[in-house]
Amino acid sequence: MTLWHHLHECVLQDCHGFKKAHVKDLWAYGKDDPLVKNVVNDCMSTLTDLDMEKIMSCYDGFKEVKTLVDVGIESVGGSMFDSIPSADAIFVKNVFKDWDEEKCEQILGNCHKALPEMENS
Numbered sequence: 001m002t003l004w005h006h007l008h009e010c011v012l013q014d015c016h017g018f019k020k021a022h023v024k025d026l027w028a029y030g031k032d033d034p035l036v037k038n039v040v041n042d043c044m045s046t047l048t049d050l051d052m053e054k055i056m057s058c059y060d061g062f063k064e065v066k067t068l069v070d071v072g073i074e075s076v077g078g079s080m081f082d083s084i085p086s087a088d089a090i091f092v093k094n095v096f097k098d099w100d101e102e103k104c105e106q107i108l109g110n111c112h113k114a115l116p117e118m119e120n121s
Ligand SMILES: C[S@@+](CC[C@H](N)C(=O)[O-])C[C@H]1O[C@@H](n2cnc3c(N)ncnc32)[C@H](O)[C@@H]1O
Pocket: 027, 041, 044, 045, 047, 048, 070, 071, 072, 073, 074, 078, 079, 080, 081, 092, 093, 094, 095
């Protein structure tokens, strides 16, 4: 609840209310509090199930894809800043908004490493 006390400041300064209230961002906070981590992960997972159902019903670009990684869904451990599991395609949804440009470049670089070489490239 304390993060709401920072709403005004965050709207004006484009900062994260959670970090203002708890010093760490939500993801770092969750690492130290398994209950928070589980609640957040369950929410993400439920929302992504709904999103993916809709996306798969109207987008056929994943027809040939055998392994699709959704970055930020923790069924495989590890940090996206260190490495991302190899896959035929990578989905990065609701992630870049949480990080600055340098971190986003790091995630994209790891996505690039995780994808197979393109033929004729
Ligand atoms: C807003 S959620 C989006 C999750 C998913 N892509 C989706 O659309 O449902 C951001 C996710 O990034 C994950 N995350 C935060 N820091 C991470 C890190 N260093 N490595 C991997 N995932 C991380 C969080 O656990 C969270 O599930």
